[in-house]
Amino acid sequence: MLRSFGQIRKDPLQYLVRTNAEFGPIVQFPIPRPPSYLIADAAAARRVLVTHARAYDKHTLQYSSLSLVTGEGLLTSDGDVWRRQRRLVQPAFHHEAIHAVGGHVARALQRLEGSWRQLPPRGAIVDLDDLLMRITLEVVGSSLFGTDLSGAAHRLTEATLSALDVVIARARVPVTPPSWIPTPANRKLRTAVRTLDEAVDGMVAVRQAEAIGSRPTDMLDLLLAPDADGDRLSTAEIRNQVVTFIVAGHETVASALSWAMWLISGDDDVQDRLALEAHDVLGSNAVSMDDLPRLPFARAVLDEALRLYPPAWLVTRRSLVDDELGGREVPAGSLIILSPYLVHRDGSAWSEPGRFDPSRFLDVSTRGGDAAVHYWPFGAGPRLCIGREFALAEGTLLLAGIARRVHVARDRGVPGPRAVPLVTIRPSTGLPLVVTRRD
Numbered sequence: 001m002l003r004s005f006g007q008i009r010k011d012p013l014q015y016l017v018r019t020n021a022e023f024g025p026i027v028q029f030p031i032p033r034p035p036s037y038l039i040a041d042a043a044a045a046r047r048v049l050v051t052h053a054r055a056y057d058k059h060t061l062q063y064s065s066l067s068l069v070t071g072e073g074l075l076t077s078d079g080d081v082w083r084r085q086r087r088l089v090q091p092a093f094h095h096e097a098i099h100a101v102g103g104h105v106a107r108a109l110q111r112l113e114g115s116w117r118q119l120p121p122r123g124a125i126v127d128l129d130d131l132l133m134r135i136t137l138e139v140v141g142s143s144l145f146g147t148d149l150s151g152a153a154h155r156l157t158e159a160t161l162s163a164l165d166v167v168i169a170r171a172r173v174p175v176t177p178p179s180w181i182p183t184p185a186n187r188k189l190r191t192a193v194r195t196l197d198e199a200v201d202g203m204v205a206v207r208q209a210e211a212i213g214s215r216p217t218d219m220l221d222l223l224l225a226p227d228a229d230g231d232r233l234s235t236a237e238i239r240n241q242v243v244t245f246i247v248a249g250h251e252t253v254a255s256a257l258s259w260a261m262w263l264i265s266g267d268d269d270v271q272d273r274l275a276l277e278a279h280d281v282l283g284s285n286a287v288s289m290d291d292l293p294r295l296p297f298a299r300a301v302l303d304e305a306l307r308l309y310p311p312a313w314l315v316t317r318r319s320l321v322d323d324e325l326g327g328r329e330v331p332a333g334s335l336i337i338l339s340p341y342l343v344h345r346d347g348s349a350w351s352e353p354g355r356f357d358p359s360r361f362l363d364v365s366t367r368g369g370d371a372a373v374h375y376w377p378f379g380a381g382p383r384l385c386i387g388r389e390f391a392l393a394e395g396t397l398l399l400a401g402i403a404r405r406v407h408v409a410r411d412r413g414v415p416g417p418r419a420v421p422l423v424t425i426r427p428s429t430g431l432p433l434v435v436t437r438r439d
């Protein structure tokens, strides 16, 4: 284990892949405390996430680091606190609320298309990763507080990203000073968190003073509303949810789309089919949610990118009671490390698991792998991603909207990106691709 530390720090994803290949689907790491297991066995993972979910909580290093930014929000809370939050937050993800995502994507695409008109006829190199990070931030921002005109939304997103930087940097070193010691990183974190708190307080105060119905509803309005029993989230809880949505709903979608663009840039048949479908369905109209059911191939490309590069590459839990996973006894208090990356590439469940083949998601009978067990990019069970429909709608429309306008190709001689696992799996060098207009 000591010998492996360098490797774990350098490339944790490949470390997991090698450990799984060498020691099998259930591995106990030889560290004294807590007992720690890597579980790549799909049935055992399902037990943890779905059938015995109540025997596991999220009291792990991964989630406690994240909560330095998100506080006790939906992603990091447990038990009764989580159950109440999920009930109060759910309306913000209901059908009508998700429907608005189409309009936000359409506006983002419109601006993008404007910039593509400047592309020279032979195309230009564009960092798609950077571009997609900006677009997905814009979409989640306008969905949350589309009608905020105070500038607080902008300050809030900037502060969230700055706080997240510190958390990522902390995760990369084995020992970090406690957060109360005023190191430069801790000071940066504290300033960012203070800005976050002030921005949300300001925004909530403005909303509470406003007349209801004076403008279109956004997700923040839905978070502020009480439920049928009059229970409602406090301002502090709203702050935690808002920050959670920015953290959980921006880089994840960008990561999935970046890898989708990388994969199609290496497969012109897939890319042409995607462009043709987009052209047939969308023509030159603005995208809308009504287009979604008619874009099955765009959705399949996204599904396949999420299989090969699941943005949430690591999902952790703590066991609350003694349990048995894949025939191994696992004591209470263990750290359980699950990785959809490993499960999605399991050769016993998927045919040619390393091959990019979106059509496996068009015809369930040829896909191999039982979706509920062998495919869970959004997690599974009670803690299933609340933003799944949001992300799938946004991702499918963005993919189709981009593919109908431009062709992307790899720049010859430039090596492909490595998958770097941070909060999500990101391309190591950004994603510079040659982008050419399809006229």
Ligand code: HEM
Residues within 6 Å of the ligand: 074, 075, 076, 086, 140, 244, 245, 246, 248, 249, 250, 252, 253, 256, 310, 311, 312, 315, 316, 376, 377, 378, 379, 380, 382, 383, 384, 385, 386, 387, 388, 390, 391
């Ligand atoms: C491709 C995009 C996305 C992926 C791959 C993804 C993945 C996941 C996964 C794997 C989990 C479960 C974590 C666990 O069980 O420990 C999760 C939970 C969550 N996600 Fe997503 N997510 C995506 C997009 C979004 C979006 C767009 C939002 C919000 C706008 C969001 C908000 C959340 C929240 C709040 C939770 C916690 C839910 C709960 O525990 O009740 N996610 N996500």
